[in-house]
Amino acid sequence: MMLEPKVLICDEPVSSLDVSVQAQILNLLEQTKTEFGLTMIFIAHNMAVVKNISDRVMVMYLGKVCEIAPSRDMENQARHPYSRLLLSSIPDPDVLRGEAEATPTIEGDLPSPLNPPSGCRFRTRCPLATDQCAAEEPLLREVDADHYVACHHV
Numbered sequence: 725m726m727l728e729p730k731v732l733i734c735d736e737p738v739s740s741l742d743v744s745v746q747a748q749i750l751n752l753l754e755q756t757k758t759e760f761g762l763t764m765i766f767i768a769h770n771m772a773v774v775k776n777i778s779d780r781v782m783v784m785y786l787g788k789v790c791e792i793a794p795s796r797d798m799e800n801q802a803r804h805p806y807s808r809l810l811l812s813s814i815p816d817p818d819v820l821r822g823e824a825e826a827t828p829t830i831e832g833d834l835p836s837p838l839n840p841p842s843g844c845r846f847r848t849r850c851p852l853a854t855d856q857c858a859a860e861e862p863l864l865r866e867v868d869a870d871h872y873v874a875c876h877h878v
């Protein structure tokens with residue numbers, strides 16, 4: 725911070741911290757962002773954390789962009805099957821109390837990035853995959869204002 729950067733890249737800054745310390749670090753990052761007028765790129769696997777700290781969210785799978793959207797859209801209107809499964813993996817107190825149905829989880833193993841699947845890289849784990857998904861790589865396209873998705877079936 726002594727160099728007064730314009731961009732701060734935070735790579736998994738809270739992944740190994742317990743929840744109370746996570747909250748302190750996230751508050752500190754928010755304050756720092758505002759105080760120094762920073763652009764912050766926040767990299768994490770925890771969607772609950774990402775959607776709360778970010779203005780825009782980009783979801784990537786095996787090195788490819790699946791979806792880009794404002795945070796509020798990502799939370800309420802995620803379109804890509806991988807984004808939707810990631811969001812459904814956030815622990816839900818109603819499910820934990822047995823008061824709601826558990827949502828689907830991501831099945832299967834992560835393929836090797838050195839030998840990724842043909843077409844859409846998510847197809848080996850996607851519940852909506854078709855033959856087209858194996859044959860053609862889906863391109864990122866705008867589906868709503870400032871909302872981009874790379875999927876043949878959105």
Ligand code: SF4
Binds near residue numbers: 845848851852875878
């Ligand atoms: S392109 Fe096909 S495999 Fe890829 S996310 Fe969309 S439906 Fe699933």
